[in-house]
Amino acid sequence: MAPREYNYWLTTASKPGIVAPPLPEVLDVAIVGAGFTGLSAARTLARRGAKVAVFDSQILGWGASSRNGGMVLTGMKLGVDQLIAKYGRERTQRMYAASLASIDCVEQIVHDESIACDFSRCGHLEVACKQKHFEGYARQAEVIAREFLHTLRVVPKNELRSEIGSDIYFGGMVDETSAGLNPALYVAGLGAAAIRAGAQVFENTRVNVIERHARGTAAGLQLTTSRGNTWARNVFIATSGYTSRATPALQKKLIPIGSYIIATEVLPEAVAREISPRGRMIYDSKHYLYYYRLTPDRRLLFGGRAAFFPESAGSIRSSGEILRRGMIDVYPQLRDTKVDFVWGGTLDFAFDIMPHAGQLDGMYYAVGYAGHGVAMATWQGQKVAEQILGDNPDNPFVGIPFPGAPLGLYNGRPWFLPFAGAYYKVLDWLT
Numbered sequence: 001m002a003p004r005e006y007n008y009w010l011t012t013a014s015k016p017g018i019v020a021p022p023l024p025e026v027l028d029v030a031i032v033g034a035g036f037t038g039l040s041a042a043r044t045l046a047r048r049g050a051k052v053a054v055f056d057s058q059i060l061g062w063g064a065s066s067r068n069g070g071m072v073l074t075g076m077k078l079g080v081d082q083l084i085a086k087y088g089r090e091r092t093q094r095m096y097a098a099s100l101a102s103i104d105c106v107e108q109i110v111h112d113e114s115i116a117c118d119f120s121r122c123g124h125l126e127v128a129c130k131q132k133h134f135e136g137y138a139r140q141a142e143v144i145a146r147e148f149l150h151t152l153r154v155v156p157k158n159e160l161r162s163e164i165g166s167d168i169y170f171g172g173m174v175d176e177t178s179a180g181l182n183p184a185l186y187v188a189g190l191g192a193a194a195i196r197a198g199a200q201v202f203e204n205t206r207v208n209v210i211e212r213h214a215r216g217t218a219a220g221l222q223l224t225t226s227r228g229n230t231w232a233r234n235v236f237i238a239t240s241g242y243t244s245r246a247t248p249a250l251q252k253k254l255i256p257i258g259s260y261i262i263a264t265e266v267l268p269e270a271v272a273r274e275i276s277p278r279g280r281m282i283y284d285s286k287h288y289l290y291y292y293r294l295t296p297d298r299r300l301l302f303g304g305r306a307a308f309f310p311e312s313a314g315s316i317r318s319s320g321e322i323l324r325r326g327m328i329d330v331y332p333q334l335r336d337t338k339v340d341f342v343w344g345g346t347l348d349f350a351f352d353i354m355p356h357a358g359q360l361d362g363m364y365y366a367v368g369y370a371g372h373g374v375a376m377a378t379w380q381g382q383k384v385a386e387q388i389l390g391d392n393p394d395n396p397f398v399g400i401p402f403p404g405a406p407l408g409l410y411n412g413r414p415w416f417l418p419f420a421g422a423y424y425k426v427l428d429w430l431t
Contacts, residue, residue: 040381
């Protein structure tokens with residue numbers, strides 16, 4: 001029987017009931033995007049007394065915020081040596097500290113708002129696909145301990161069975177600080193918290209045009225939406241992989257990349273304990289990587305960049321077949337296990353594979369999470385909200401270079417993704 005083409009997480013959660021009032025004429029802050037970033041910002045702003053509304057062309061949490069693997073991870077996509085070489089020690093130290101603080105931020109919100117989303121500090125495990133990758137782990141752990149005072153544990157191959165029920169890897173590295181959660185429950189709880197604080201959420205309301213527009217002596221921006229027009233002193237763009245032509249300058253700096261996940265049937269307790277003895281968030285060392293974890297009800301979620309293009313019916317179906325084969329490569333013991341669900345979502349990658357925040361064309365933004373968005377998006381939403389309110393938060397991702405495509409050969413439509421996918425596959429083979 002073919003798997004159901006549906007997001008497993010949505011079977012576990014229901015979004016908060018939202019009855020949108022008439023469109024407000026004037027706002028302190030208009031937020032575009034009702035995912036982790038936008039809702040975290042809305043909660044922070046509303047709790048400080050701002051009149052704030054969140055607009056989404058779909059429904060609350062519809063995009064990557066409910067479609068991801070629920071991994072709340074430390075670190076960033078680039079390695080620490082690359083970061084230090086590019087940004088220097090001081091800023092890299094602040095970036096790494098922010099990645100750790102972002103997990104504390106999620107945990108604090110979950111606690112303060114009583115969000116039942118299965119948040120657990122289970123740690124993550126990175127597994128080495130090649131001996132050369134494993135040999136680099138000791139160096140990474142040493143640099144991170146020295147520069148960031150953060151401890152990682154290297155696991156040699158002969159001890160790896162204590163962490164994962166697979167024999168294909170050359171060793172691993174554990175970070176006990178990382179966490180896991182149910183993203184659909186979390187984004188629903190975050191949305192409910194923002195609404196309780198006084199934010200308004202307008203679902204199925206597409207923002208088509210944003211223009212500078214003074215209102216009397218006050219500078220601001222007018223938003224033309226599918227529901228009518230509104231004016232705001234400040235606008236915060238929080239659309240990530242779904243950034244549209246409403247913000248063309250930002251769209252040209254982001255690459256929307258598809259990521260896909262399968263979820264198995266519920267596994268017997270002994271099988272679940274064998275494949276993931278400690279219930280870690282797990283990912284491998286490839287560029288074209290796999291990531292996987294157990295759910296609280298003992299399903300295996302297995303995801304990856306099976307296709308680079310954003311999700312469609314065809315890409316979801318073909319990706320499900322690719323991911324099933326990958327799952328069996330990692331776990332041959334699951335060869336006869338049924339896959340119940342397959343789905344996809346769209347991530348946002350900047351050209352330098354870094355998070356970015358700041359202002360562009362008079363609007364605030366926070367984007368570029370590259371698969372590390374559960375924690376970083378929540379934290380960035382809070383920090384950019386504080387910036388809008390006139391605070392001076394330490395955000396090391398503000399002000400770093402934000403490159404576009406070489407030679408300007410990109411208009412927001414990622415025609416080059418098949419070539420990028422092929423490049424990363426070759427890179428994995430070479431390295």
